[in-house]
Each structure stands twice: as C-alpha cells, then as structure tokens.
Amino acid sequence: MPQSDSMRAALAEVLRIALPLMVSTGMFSLVLFIDRTLLLWHEPTQMGAAMAAGNLFWVTICVFVGIVSMTGAIASQYVGAGQRSRIGRLLWQSIWFSLATIPLFAGLGYFAEALFEATGQAPSLVPMEAIYYRILLWGGAGEVMQTALSGFFSGTHRTRTIAIVSIFSGLVNLVLDLVLIFGIDPAWLGMAAVDGGERWLEMGIAGAAIASVISFWFKAFCYGGLLLLPNFRKTYGMVSGMCWDARMMKRLVYYGFPTGLMYATEAGAFSVIVLMIGRLGDVPLQATTMAINFNMVAFIPLVGMSIAASVLVGQHLVRSGPEFAGRRVWAALIISWIYASAWALTYWLGADILISLYELNPTAAETVGDASIAADATRSLQIAEGLLGFVAIYVVLDATQLILAGALRGAGDSWFVLVTGLTVSVTFLVIGVTFEPEWTRNTPSAFQALQWWWWILTGWVIALGLAMTARYAQGSWKQMRMV
Template sequence: MITALKEVLRVAIPLMVSTGMFSLVLFVDRTLLLWHEPSQMGAAMAAGNLFWVSVCVFVGIASMTSAIVSQYIGAAQPKRVGQLLWQSVWFALATIPLFILIGEFAESLFRWTDQPEHLIPMQAVYFRILMWGGAGEVLQTALSGFYSGTHRTRTIMLVSLASGCLNLVLDVVLIFGLGSPSPETGQRFLELGIAGAAIASTLSFWFKAVCYAVLLMKPTERERYGIFRGIRLNRRMMKRLIYFGLPAGLMYVTEAGGFSVIVLQIGRLGDVPLQATTMAINFNMIAFIPLVGMSIAASVLVGQHLIRSGPGNAIRCVVAALLVGWGYSFVWAIAYVFTPGGLIALYSLSPTGVDSEAAFAIAETLLGFVALYVILDATQLILAGALRGAGDTWFVLTAGLTVSVGAVIIGVWWQPSTGRFQDPGAAPAALNALDWWWWVITGWICTLAAVMAGRFAQGKWQRMRMV
C-alpha cells in the first residue's frame, strides 16, 4: 500500500495543484466581481454554469485522451499516441463554429429561464465571450491528456500555474481598469467589469492550449510518440475516442445541467440567495476541484495497471487515492463547520451594501451543507474516475444521468412555494426554498457516492479494456 500511495501522490499532487489553481482563479474572479459590483458575481455564476453545460460534453470526450494514452503506454504502443492526439485536435477545432453560434443565443437562453431582468444583459455578455474560448478549453484538455497519460503531470502543473497567473493579472486589469476614473464617464481605462473577467478566462484557455502545442513540438516527443506521422484523420481512432469519451462528456453535461437548473431556480429567488449560493459554491469548489486532479490520477493509473500488471495494483492505487481524498476533504469539512464566518469574511474586504451583508449571513449557513457532503463528493469523484480509466464509461453515464435527473425532478416537484427575496414579506419563503435546494444537492451527491462505490465493489470494470 505504501508503494501505491507514493505512486498516487507522484501523479496526483501536480494535478491537484493544477486544478487547485483553476479553483483559485474562479474564486478570485468571482470575488473581484463582487467587489466591483455585487450583482455581477451572481450573474457570472449562472452564466459560467451555462457555459460549462454548453462545452462539457466536448471537454469530456477530449478528457478520455489521458486514459487511452495511458493504456497505449501500458500496452507498449507509444507510436499510436501521436495519432490519437491529432484526432483530439481535429475534434476540438471542429467545435469552434458551434460554440460561437450558441453564444449568439445567450440573451434568449437567460430570458427563457426567467432570470431577473437586470441580470440578463450581464449574464449574456459573460456567456457570449466565454464561448469564444470554448474550443480552447476542449483543445487544452485533449493536449494535457498526453502529459497525464504519460504520468508527466509536473508539466501540467507548470502550465496551469502560468495560465492561472496570467488570468489573475488580466482579471485585475480588465475588471477594475487602470489609472484614475474619467471625469466624463467615471470609469477607468480598460474597466470592463464582468466582460473583462470573461475576456481574461477566454485568453487563459487558449494560452494553455498554445503552451501544450509548443511543448509537444520538442524533437524527443515528435520522434518517440510519432506526433507528425499521425496528423491525418483516422476514422477508426476518432470513433474509439468518441465511443469511450462520449459517456464521460454526457456525464459531465447531466451533472452540470442538473446543477445549472438548480442554480437558475435559486436565481429566481432573487439576488441575495444567488449571491449567497455563489459564495458557498466558491468555497466548495476550492475543496472539490483539486480532487478532480486526484480523479484523473486514479483514471490513468487504473488504465495503465489493468494493461501492464492486472487489477490488483489498480485496486491498491484507487484505495490510496481515496485515503488521500478523504484526508484532504476532512480538513475542509472541519473548516466549514467551525470557521464559516472567517471564510465568508474574505468577501467583505470591500465595501458592500445591505443586500450583500444579508448574503454573507446566509452563505455561512450554506457552508454547513457543504460540510455534510464534501467527503462523499470526493468518494464519488475518485471512483467515477477509476471506472472511466478502465473503460466503464457507459455505466458512469447511466448512473449519473439517472441520479441527476431524479434529483432535479424531486427538487422541482416538491419545491416549496416561493417569492423573490426582495419582495415585501417574501424573504422567509425564499430562504425556505433555498434550504430545500441545498438539501437536494446534498442528497444528489450522497446517492452518486453510493452508486459508484457499489459498481466499483462489483468488480466488472476489472475485465474491461480500451485498446
């Protein structure tokens, strides 16, 4: 077990740092928007979720590059890696016109979901700009899969740190601007607010893709993995990528879609519940997103060990990943229970209004829900990654789809009667509905953890192969 733990940490720690940088960027991004204009933070939350729903099925397909690469390495077929990478590149570039087209319907999408009228223009701008970076996100996911699949996760960490620093600098400049406010408009040079945050994120997506593309042009990589020889479209390999990746992508879209429905329902309650939810989710993401790195590590280690040394070592690596994930999540659970006020106080470092003060108080109580499910969230994420690494992607999809749809149906069907928080006398009903939706989120995650644990224990995944 000690050997497995060392192997997991060697692969996972750079990935956790990489994904942790992503969560830090999101946290700072939304906090800066709160300081610039509180309603912009809630708008960015809803629009960012819809962006992820729009691109995640394609990101999920591209993400299977890492697991398939790991199996090619385990099978001693490194020359096939270059062919696979090029299929993922063509796939990513083909998404560009689709994403731009979706962005053109931004305002209609938010109006259709009955968002507060004053938030819709901000949400539409943020979403439309992010869609220009959608293909960049798909491409960088595919290319980073080469480095995770070959266990060179330190490269992913360094690229992510560089991209994160670029994003943070651009956030500060493009949200708040430079220099003194103009006497005519009251705005600073380049002060773009929520649009600036979206531009910063879009540029960082493409920056990461370019970094990986440059690194892959190194002579040693080109020769060992047949990078240039695989440039042609290979329909058989493209079909394999889509066959194993589509369930992962659809799993992402069902989970993200369900979560977006919940956030949009909370948005209907008013600015304050949406701001409070965004604050709590931001801290949840700080704990959750680094565990995506652990999930990727479990996926690539399971894929490689199944081919190279059998299921025994794969199981030991998954157990080691769970132990690390549980320990990490437990620390956050303690913080959510005993210091919620100190965490939420980070948002109050800039002058805020009465509504924001109310959101701070509500957000502290919502962190109690996060503490309830954070360890089980780690469990379902790591086990789902292990199952995908073996090729059991269709079960992960079916289970995720069933649980996600069930959670949304239950939430909508039994949602308490509500009004907007700001309406006279409606605050208690709105808060009651807010608590209901957070119970739905908690039950959803607990159920996913139970289902993934049952499938892993069953052991059918041990006989699966993708190459």
C-alpha cells in the same frame, strides 16, 4: 514492473502523479474564487451573474471536453501496452475534434439572452449573464483543445508540466482580471484623469470573461508548443500521426461520449439548481455563489486526484493487472478522504472566518452609489455562512464518487458512469421541482426554498457516492480494456 506491491508503494505513486494535477486543478479553483471575489468587489450582482452564466458555459462545452478528456486514459493504456507511437495520432484526432467545435460555440452566442430569459432569471441579471456567456463561448474550443493536449502529459505521467502550465495560465488570468475588471486609472501613470473619473479598460464582468478566454487559449498553445519538441515528435509520432484516422476517432468518441454526457448531466443538473435559485432573487444567488466557491476550492483539486486514479487504473490494468490497479484506487481514496475531512471540519468550525473573506469592498457601494447593495451583500454573507453546513455534510462522499468514477472511466466503464449519473440527476431534479415549497421573490419564503434546493443538492451528491461505490465493489471493471 515488480511482482509484489504494497500500499506504501501505491501511495507514493499516486502522490507522485496526483500532486501536480491537484496543483493544476487547485490553481484553476483559486483563479475562479479570486475572479468571482473581484466581481463582488466591482459590483455584487456581477458575481451571481458570473456564477449562473459560467455554469451554463460549462454545460455547453462539457460534452466535448469529456470526449477529449479520454485521451489521458487511452494514452495511459497505450503506454502500458508498449504502443507509445500511436499516441500522436490519438492527439491529432482530438485536435481536429476541438477545432470543429468553433462554429458551434460561436453560433450559440446569438441565443444568449433568450436562454437566460427562458429560465426566469431576474431581469437585472440577464444582460450581465448574456454578455459573460457570449464572450466565454469564444474560448470554448480553446478549453476543449487544452483538455485534449493535457491528456498526453497526464497519460504519460508528465503531470509536473500540467502544473507548471496551469500556474502560468492562472497568473495570466489573474493579471488580466485585475486590469479588465477594474481598469487602469490614468493618474497611476501621471496623466490627467478622464472626464467623469472613468478608468481605461474597465469592463467589469465582460473583462473577467475576456481574461478567461485568453487563459484558455494560452494553455492550449503552451501544450501545443511543448508537444512539438524533438523528443516527443520521435517517440510518440507527433508529426507522423498528423492525419485523419476514422477508426481511432471512433474509439475516442465511443469511450469519451459517455464521459462527456456524464459531465453534461451533472453540470446540467447543477446549473438547473443554480438557475432555480436565481429565480428567488439576487441575495439567495449571491449567497449560493459564495458557498459554492468555497466548495469548489475543496472539490476542484480532487479532480486532479480523479484524473490520477483514471490514468493509473488504465495503465496498471494493461501492464500489471487489477490487483495493482485496485491498490492505486484505495491509495487515492485514502488521500482524498483525509483532504476532504479536513475541509469538512473547516466548514463546520470556521465558516464565519471563510465567509468574512467576501466582505464587500468598502469602495464598491460608494462607486455604485446605492447603499442597498451593501445591505444585500451583508445579508448574503450571513446566509452563505449557513449554507457551508450543507457542504460539510456531503464533501467526503463527493470525494468518494469523484475518485471511483475516475477509476471506472480509466478501466473503460464510462457507460455505467453515464447511466448512473443521468438516473440520479434526473431523479433529484424531479423531486426538487415537484415538491419545491411555494415562495415569493426576496421574501422569507424564498429563503425556505433556498434551503430546499440545498437539501436536493446534498442528497444528489450522497446518492452518486453510494452508486459509484456499489459499482466499484461489484468488480466488473477488472476485466475491461480500451486498447
């Protein structure tokens, strides 16, 4: 490593590592956006149900995902320390950990209906939410495992591989969505129509969940197959490391658990907010889902930048020192601020154009046979356009907290990230519940309550950004190591 460094070099390195990761996470956000849009076109209420159930699914698995996600940061420090042969054993601990989650996730599906009924969801949404959640749980272990295995490629700076696998996985998900949500019309194949005009394999929200499960496991198998290539087996000990190592497992859990619990804290708080909005009625939940989907299009690619900041901080702290690591963090922040500011302007100036992409499929109301669905969808579009103004307020600080939290985790400061996230999340949820205005479902008072919960969401993100900034500036991360 050269003894001198420059911001130009830091920007170049961050872009080289981060761009493929942003493509990967961006592909995920695009698939999620398309998935929910297709459900809107199939039946509008299914989109809101998928939002609520998908959030609960993430809350269910995110502790485990967070634990194995540290494979990337730890592997990067092994690379910086010249101990590449230990990475294979680290990965195998994460694989055993992932497989152990299968019976847990399968068992949780039994309680799906009770979970949603307990949160006071609209009765019409509960059956759809339950089936979506129950099916997704069969892919939970696959999502945990693909996160663990992708950590090798991010930690060793092979991020192009992650982008390529994610693109193929996204395409698989998209094709399966189209087939399993809408089905196949026999007439397309020159065959007689089925009685009642039904299509083959048309499963709606259940089909969307099945497509997601297949894509989770597809990525896990792709990464697993690549890791068995001869050059990886020899250099990184992929075969020799196939054993149980209690000490390494303890290290993985010690550094990963606060990360996973932080994911659970943030996701849990967000899910509670969405579930609180779900009590207000179908229209507020649909509008929130539309706005959040556009927020995710901007936010999720920044997760790739956060991963890049994490692995670069981890590697440079061990190999080059805190000055080099800090310069990579600044480079990641500059790129993220430019990206987030562009989205903020888009939300302010082009909200009507963005939301128009969600216009109800003309055949949907006719298919369902209920004109009120079209009216509700139109109302949802109008509300969602206003909600994007909230996203524009907090999107830059959201980018800041994401990058700095990634940098702190890369250094090993994951316990502070956890405690801070937990404190901020609980504080804003208590404020939200305590001072929530009175409302009646599907009335003007419900829309006032909707505005309240969006202010809570905005304040929560801003507080997280300020807290992460203060911790990073304090500088204790510069003396931390994980290997």
